[in-house]
Amino acid sequence: MTSSSELENAALQAAKFERVREAHKTEVAEDYVELIDDLINVNGEARVVELAERMGVSHATVNKIVGRLQREGLVISRPYRSIFLTDEGREMAVEARRRHEIVVKFLKAAGVSPETAEIDAEGIEHHVSDETLDCLSALTGKIEI
Amino acid sequence: MTSSSELENAALQAAKFERVREAHKTEVAEDYVELIDDLINVNGEARVVELAERMGVSHATVNKIVGRLQREGLVISRPYRSIFLTDEGREMAVEARRRHEIVVKFLKAAGVSPETAEIDAEGIEHHVSDETLDCLSALTGKIEI
DNA sequence: CTGAATTTGTAGCCGTGGCTACATTTCTTG
DNA sequence: CAAGAAATGTAGCCACGGCTACAAATTCAG
Numbered sequence: 001m002t003s004s005s006e007l008e009n010a011a012l013q014a015a016k017f018e019r020v021r022e023a024h025k026t027e028v029a030e031d032y033v034e035l036i037d038d039l040i041n042v043n044g045e046a047r048v049v050e051l052a053e054r055m056g057v058s059h060a061t062v063n064k065i066v067g068r069l070q071r072e073g074l075v076i077s078r079p080y081r082s083i084f085l086t087d088e089g090r091e092m093a094v095e096a097r098r099r100h101e102i103v104v105k106f107l108k109a110a111g112v113s114p115e116t117a118e119i120d121a122e123g124i125e126h127h128v129s130d131e132t133l134d135c136l137s138a139l140t141g142k143i144e145i
Numbered sequence: 146m147t148s149s150s151e152l153e154n155a156a157l158q159a160a161k162f163e164r165v166r167e168a169h170k171t172e173v174a175e176d177y178v179e180l181i182d183d184l185i186n187v188n189g190e191a192r193v194v195e196l197a198e199r200m201g202v203s204h205a206t207v208n209k210i211v212g213r214l215q216r217e218g219l220v221i222s223r224p225y226r227s228i229f230l231t232d233e234g235r236e237m238a239v240e241a242r243r244r245h246e247i248v249v250k251f252l253k254a255a256g257v258s259p260e261t262a263e264i265d266a267e268g269i270e271h272h273v274s275d276e277t278l279d280c281l282s283a284l285t286g287k288i289e290i
Numbered sequence: 291c292t293g294a295a296t297t298t299g300t301a302g303c304c305g306t307g308g309c310t311a312c313a314t315t316t317c318t319t320g
Numbered sequence: 321c322a323a324g325a326a327a328t329g330t331a332g333c334c335a336c337g338g339c340t341a342c343a344a345a346t347t348c349a350g
Contacts, residue, residue: 060340061339
């Protein structure tokens with residue numbers, strides 16, 4: 001379809017890009033809820049400073065994003081207190097981690113170095129459909145055998 | 146590393162997210178130059194209307210982005226004329242298409258339906274390192290045999 | 291308990307990529 | 321060739337996710 005001799009249907013192509021743009025909107029949310037969940041599990045709480053440090057952004061940016069997450073019902077935060085996940089946020093975190101781990105496992109099984117696998121997975125995980133995820137899982141099993 | 150019992154080094158984690166943010170910046174450029182190259186190859190020229198239709202955005206958005214691509218030296222465009230790629234833009238287009246095709250081929254080989262493979266590849270291709278790309282190529286060969 | 295350090299919040303700026311609405315130019319067609 | 325259609329440009333709006341700088345609250349030491 002994307003060969004140089006012919007172009008696919010414009011509407012179909014537009015739908016793909018639309019899909020990617022849509023995924024972008026949820027990417028940040030997924031990364032944050034996953035990290036918040038990790039911090040709660042390990043440290044007992046999730047605080048702005050550590051989110052900022054681990055995301056590699058300023059605390060002001062974290063604040064702004066946490067505000068959005070709260071508006072969207074993923075997170076509960078009160079001024080100067082630590083951050084909690086709503087049920088919906090926790091579900092998203094679990095799902096995000098599941099995807100992340102499937103992608104990482106597959107990449108490692110495919111022969112990618114652990115470091116690169118982690119890096120690439122971070123970018124890939126948000127763009128993998130359930131169908132593809134299933135195929136990657138299956139493939140990981142086959143490779144390992 | 147991302148298991149629930151321990152957290153990896155904060156700086157390393159931040160570097161990953163930084164990498165993803167960096168990739169985001171070039172994503173749009175890659176998608177546009179690839180599409181422009183396709184249109185030139187098939188239609189003989191790339192025009193704003195068709196870019197807009199195929200990207201699924203308004204022509205105003207296309208205009209703005211083409212302006213940025215020109216500032217960045219990827220594209221040449223004169224008012225009311227069609228759009229051309231610079232050498233640098235063409236290189237980027239070729240490289241983007243190469244990545245795209247490797248990812249699509251791999252996904253199909255992995256058992257993903259052609260439609261889903263195309264959709265997911267659009268999101269994935271920008272986040273795959275050279276190392277991973279090589280592994281995917283190799284794996285595609287093995288699966289097909 | 292008070293003062294300093296830390297954490298958190300807020301204001302205001304920027305670039306990007308969306309959009310609509312309107313202006314202008316080019317193309318097409320009668 | 322002129323008029324209408326189509327394409328392109330431009331202005332101005334928005335939300336997002338960056339940032340710095342400054343303000344306020346909380347925590348921690350002494």
